[in-house]
Amino acid sequence: MSARPRLSQAAVEDRRQDVLRYVAERGEIRIDALAAHFGLSLMTMHRDLDDLAGRGLLRKERGRAVAFPALTMETATRFRVDANREVKEALCAAAAERVRPGSTVLIDDSTTLYPLADALAGVEGMRVVTNSVGLAQRLSSAGAADVTLLGGQYRGDFHSCTGPEVTRALSRIRADLALMSATAVHDGRLYHPLPEFVEVKEAMLAAAASSLLLADHTKFGRTATYCYGDAAAYEAVLTDTGTDAAETAAVRELGVPVTAVPVRL
Known part of the structure; x- marks a missing residue:
């Protein structure tokens, strides 16, 4: 009997994200049942869960995998950073094509925008201003020469800063372009579960x-507690080809062009 081929680290991470989503949908589940569902040995399942628990993405309790509360999972950076990586990379590559050399660019704290660090590496003379500690670190590692981190109240779950210090600093800046995301978009309206992040976006x-x-x-067809206007505030919306047609039609009805970016999987 031949051994199964060894999976790449990327494939293992994709599987672990699938496990995380499955646990999140159920709240909690026995580890043996989880292993059976994914067709994994109990040893491999424990290894996956140990990794996820070590990153603070779920808890292991007496033979069970237990999810964190839904609001935490929807917003905290540690849950979002590895989700839909290929889609995020494609969207950021498309956005980077619209950034001109020498421009000043604002980028918010969404993990959707993390791949911009590599996508913008070749843009000459660009200045980036962000409230995202994680993105600032990535930009620095990618060789971006001019990065300003907006300081304020540090939010550890989001690895970013909010508060009046951030909004005051932004009131003194005039940027050429803002690259931003949203937690939820429904019928062209934009939503976020926390008001302090809405203030930074505005x-x-x-x-x-x-x-x-x-x-x-995944952002479309959903709502959250705080609505902060609609897509008409943006020059254009970049999404992927998997977005519901009714949702993209609602954005276009606001007079905003929508580009559906193809994704290589």
Whole structure:
């Protein structure tokens, strides 16, 4: 009997994200049942769960895998950073083509925008202003020469800063372009579960001459507690081909062009 081929690290991470989503949908589940569902040995299942628990993505309790509360999972960076990586990379590559050399760019704290660090590496003379500690670190590692991190109240779950210090700093900036995302988009309206992040997004929109919204298909058809306007505030919306047609039609009815970016899987 031949041994199964060894999976790449990327394939293992994809499987672990599938496990995380499955646990999140159920709240909790026995580890042996989870292993049976995914066709894995109990040893491999424990290894996957140990990795996810070590990253603070779920808990292991007496033979069970237990999810964190839904609001935490929808918003905290550690849950979102590895989700839909290929889609995020495609959206960011498309957005980077619209950034001109020498421009000042505002980028918010969404993990959708993390791949911009590599996508923008070759843009000469660009200045980036962001409230995202994670993105600032990635930009620095990618060799971006001019990065300004907006300081304020540090939010550990989101690895970013909010508060009046951030919004005051943005009121003194005039940027060429804002690249932003949204937690939820429904019928062209934009939503976020936390008001302090809404304030930062609104301040970035006010500080930029133009703006692009990057949102993959999982963001559409959903709502959250706080609505902060609609897609008409943006010059264009970039999404992927998996987004529901009715949702993209609602955005276009606001007079906003929508680009469906193809994704290589």
